[in-house]
Amino acid sequence: MSGLILHEYAPSGNCYKIRLIAAHLGIPLERRGYDILRGETRTPAFLSEVSANGRIPVLQAGDDYLPESGAACVYLAYGSALIPHDRFDHADMLRWMFWEQYNHEPNIATLRFWRAFIGEANLSEAQRAALPAKEAAGHDALALMDAHLARTDWFAAGRFTLADIALYAYTHVAGEGGFDLSRYPAVEAWLARVAALPRHVAMGA
Amino acid sequence: MSGLILHEYAPSGNCYKIRLIAAHLGIPLERRGYDILRGETRTPAFLSEVSANGRIPVLQAGDDYLPESGAACVYLAYGSALIPHDRFDHADMLRWMFWEQYNHEPNIATLRFWRAFIGEANLSEAQRAALPAKEAAGHDALALMDAHLARTDWFAAGRFTLADIALYAYTHVAGEGGFDLSRYPAVEAWLARVAALPRHVAMGA
Structure with a gap:
């Protein structure tokens, strides 16, 4: 595969997932x-050329653009050992990836962004009102x-898959x-x- | 495939996706x-036997349990015409499914649940504070x-796929x-x- 371009904000865990794969x-x-702090993914050029959703990451393959980190992860790893072929294991890997985007990222990644990037003093009233619920949901x-990990070494299929990569990205910086x-x-x-x-790379690499 | 059990709350769009597939x-x-209004997915029995996440849907296949509607959709449709095989089309279908769970469901499904099931008078302070942002994000x-649909008949791969089913579920009741x-x-x-x-079924079927 060649000609792949990752449109990203380097400190974003969602972008890091793709670099790690x-x-x-x-x-x-x-x-x-x-x-993203300067709104560079909300410009007319970004919205019309890269993604109408105004978010990173977007993985570009030739003239095709893929928003959504989970989709870009599957595209990149398609046919590789990082994606199980067994019907249940395959779905179970996706189960953790969907769970990460619904139950984990909106709480753990959002609190990291609010506290370590925007700063708690700069939050809106609505954001401040959401803090306790997001903290509880993150825990x-x-x-x-x-x-789950008290019973098994990896999230799905008994081995290292995209599910581990998806969950590693924001969990390892949850302290922030x-x-x-x-x-x-x-x-x-x-x-x-x-x-x-062996091939692991750090978020800041 | 036999012996599949859907653990569900029938009015939930996430459960309807699975019945539609x-x-x-x-x-x-x-x-x-x-x-779910009576907390029946948060009982010790549900949490230990069906899903530690305390949410529906969960698709049970024999002794295996699959939470997360997106994962259950892929499990059910694995190898069928509802999932494209082409690498990009496959990822593009998932892109819309992830997008639905991140950008669509937490706004459009949540406002439906708050307004049509819980009732606006019964919302917490934090929920009330979140209303304007969820309304804007839903729109x-x-x-x-x-x-997207002004340019193409279906969400991904130029044909009816899981992406359409995932987005249909809560969009068709967005009015609620x-x-x-x-x-x-x-x-x-x-x-x-x-x-x-031809084989479409209604949410209340």
Whole structure:
């Protein structure tokens, strides 16, 4: 595969997922950065050329554009060992990827963004009102992961898959959102297992 | 495929997606209902036996349980014409399914649930504070769908796929959340196309 361009904001965990898959599979990616704090993904040019949804990441393959990190992950890893072929295992991998986007990212990634990037003093009234619920839901998500990982080394199919990559991205920086990971020992052990894999790259790489 | 059990709350769009796929593919489903308004998915029995996440739908295949509607959709339709095989088309279908769960469902389905099931008078302070943002984001989602459907009859791969089913479920009842669909003529035409397909079943069926 050649000619792949990742439209990204480097500190975003959703973008990091795609770089991590590319590293594991040895796929070269050209990277184009946008500063989301300056609204660079909401310009008319970005909205008309890259994605009408105004969000990163977007994976560009030739003239085709793929928004949504989960879709870009599957595109990149299609046919590789990172995606199980067994019908149940395949769906179970997707189950964790959907769960990450619904139950994990809107709480853990959002609190990281609000606290470490925007700053708590700059939040709107509605954002401030949402803090307690997002904190509780983030801890619920980490507790659910911890209970799962107390029984198995990887999220799906008994081996390292896209599900682990999708969940690693924002979990390993959950501390930046105010989450104390030492409360979740099985999660900490799994984070160490992922980071110790041969082709692993750090978020800042 | 036999022995499939859908753990559901019938008025939930996420559960309807699975019944709609089963109808299109002629797959029999046993249905088990839980009243989420009475907390029936948060009981110790549900949490330990069906899903630790305390949400429906969960698709049970023998002794295996699949939470997350998107994962259950892919499991059910695996290898069928509802899932494109082409690498890009396959990812593009998932793109719309992930987008639905992130940008559409938390706004359009949540406002329907708050207004038509819980009742606006019974909302918490934090829920009330979130109303304007969810209303705006819901309209953004419908406008994005409308612009896409002005150019193409189906969401992905140029034909009816899981992406259409995932988006149909809550879009066709968006009015119950206070969204006026007559503002989105291409969406209304697409809803009619989906409902006219031979094996279509209604949400209340």
